[in-house]
Amino acid sequence: MTTPSTESPETAPAAENTGAAAVPGPRATAWRRRRASAARFWREYRRHRAGVLGLAALLLFALVALTAPLTVGSDVASVTDAPGRPLQSPSAQFPLGTDQFGRSLLALVIWGSRVSLLVGLLAAVLSVAIGALIGITAGHFRGWYATVMMRVTDWFLVMPTLVLAIALATVMSRSLGTIVLAIGVTTWPTTARLVRAQTLAVESRPYIERARALGGGHWHVMSRHVLPNVMPLVLAQTTLIISSAILAEATLAFLGLGDPTVVSWGGLLQDAREAGAVSSGDWWYLVPPGIAIAVVALAFTLCGRAVEAVLNPRLGVSR
Template identity: 55%
Template sequence: MSAGSVQRRSGRSGWRRLLRDGEFRSGAIVLVLFGLVAIFADLLADPDGLSVVKATGGALEPPSWQYLLGTDADGRSVLTLVVHGTQITLLVGLAATLISMVLGTVIGVMSGHFTGVGGGLLNRFTEWFLVIPYLPLAIVLATVFPPQVPKLLAVIIVIGVTSWSSTARLVRAQTMAVAARPYLERARALGAGHWHQMTRHVLPNVMPLVLANTTLTVSIAIIAETSLSFLGLGDPLRISWGRVLDMAYSGGVISQGAWWWVLGPGVAVVLVVRAFNMCGRALERILDPRLEAR
């Protein structure tokens, strides 16, 4: 049996085990529901409801059959804000994670593969990012970002370039483990170059780890977007869950006792982050069976 056939059979077996995992199924269901909300947001809630001048409710109306999550200080339905905020929050989380995964994978593979000065410098660079507090660094970068760049794009880039270091560390360790395996030694003996070794042998072996870490990084990116938006560093022209929380705090939600204004976006953030973490933990168990015994 060829190595490719063994790999495909192993992949199918892992996928079946993943689908049988109750934690993964629960997390995936939540993520699918929020994904559908993001895709069909315009059908689920009228976009005109985001406009202050087209608000139909009274200021800070409590939850009712007409407004299930109540209204904000401008009379807009909080449910409408949460539904449309799903698009921006998930977009930022997924796009920033993509940047983080690409940077972390490339730097991790290179720092683990090259054992000389170049690999050492990349490792020191990764450690430098690891020791710097994540959120303060993101706040500083978001503040000094050139004003010509669209705010939403700036937030995506800031979160992406500040969250890759942990991925790089994991990938580097896996790359060094792969480098000691016999088939890579044979490839070097046959004259395979660095590019061939990294792309044909190292990268396929680290991708399962990257995939498992991706689901965990998305939750970090969503929390970062919510934090930056809550601090007023997000895009003021677009509604996200963090932006709704920022407007609620600025509108005196505590003094007004309008708990429903923060309930919707707060619960949405918790559910999505928890769902991504559940899927990530399930993937870790599939990739490392020793975790199932814990």
């Protein structure tokens, strides 16, 4: 004789629901995998001492740029309320000296970090976005479209980037947007070439044919399969291009093609040249912005090489 179950009909579905709730859903599983991947990336990145040093330098410059309104004030560029004498050598009051208007060079360098970092970042993002778009579409569609796009890319590759940027900055209005546009539309060909090669390698894999056989269209293949596989390359390329973009912004500003109302590191070098700091021996006018440009460019390069080594260990980049 069987003993009747003491479990009520209401408790049985509740137990089943509790067991079902304990199983993580697809979204939770995806987020857990992303967190594990990010932790694994950081663990590998920390092994590259040069990359960690570059990242620390970038965080320091970012902190200085973000806190500039609090540390030096927003009226640092004013020439009517300059606190010192023109071209005053470094002293306790002005650790980096003053410019030809009597403004503190330390305050100008700190405030100029905001513009230089912002322009470099925006120009690099624009450049990588254009290069990734052309590279993915040229590698996916192929045919006449890929031929035309690659010939345009080759033309941009053989043309001097600085000359093209100068030409664009000359014919357009002098503003930060012009500088970003001039750098972004002239530095994308290398990214396009790299992304196209990676796209061709990805689309030769069997799961791409399976996705097409199941009805996946062009947008589905490019956005769901190709883009996630080329994103590590795009990320590494972005960190490497930022340093070039900062140097290009400084060059254009030094040539007088930047916005004269905005303080940047390249603009400070241009002001020093116009003030005759080189011939008069006023080294404190030239050295601080030059060192800042060199250190930031080197820091981004170190970070880019470390990211590239983590994402592609076969490169064998020294740690």
